[in-house]
Amino acid sequence: MEIHIGDRMADVTLVSKEGNKVQLSVDGKIYEVDIAMAENGSCSILHDGNSYNAGIIRGDGGKNYDVNLFYRTYHVDIVDTQVKYLRMKKGGEEKQDNKIIAPMPGKVVKIPVQKGDRLSAGDIVIVLEAMKMQSNYKVSSDCIVKEILVKEGDSVANSQVLMTLDIIIEE
Incomplete structure (x- = not known):
C-alpha cells in the first residue's frame, strides 16, 4: 500500500x-x-x-x-489498493492504453482472457491480489489481447507490464 x-x-x-x-x-x-x-x-x-x-x-x-x-x-x-487503482484510473477512462500495467505490487489471481481474444469496454482482463484484497482490472475500450506477459500465481512489481493490447479504432 x-x-x-x-x-x-x-x-x-x-x-x-x-x-x-x-x-x-x-x-x-x-x-x-x-x-x-x-x-x-x-x-x-x-x-x-x-x-x-x-x-x-x-x-x-x-x-x-x-x-x-x-x-x-x-x-x-x-x-489502499482500491483507492490507488481508482485514482490511477481516473482521467484514463476515455482512452485505453495499449498496455495493462500493475498499479502496485501483488499476485496474479486470475487471467480470464487469452491471446487473440476480442474484448469489449468493461471486460475484466486480469485479477490481482494485494494486501489480501482482490481487484479486477478492466479495459475501457474495445481491443484484442496481443500478448499476456504473466501467468496465474505470478508475483508482479509496481508498474510491471502485464499484458499488451491492440486497440480497435472504429471509424
Missing part, C-alpha cells in the same frame, strides 16, 4: 506477521519490528534494540491518522 507521511510517499508491504513480530518492506527495504498496540491508541515499537512509543489518533475518514512520536506529530494518509 502507499503511505503518505507529510510530503513523503512510501510503498509499504506487510511481508510477514507472527504475533507482535512484523516484517515490513518500506520502499524495498526490509524492517523487522515488534509492535504492541494498546486499546487507547498507543503503541510500543521495538526496532534494532530501540524502544519507541507512539500515540495514534484516527482521522474522520478512517484512512488517515495523526501519529505523535517524540513530541512531534506526523500526519499519515493510507492509500
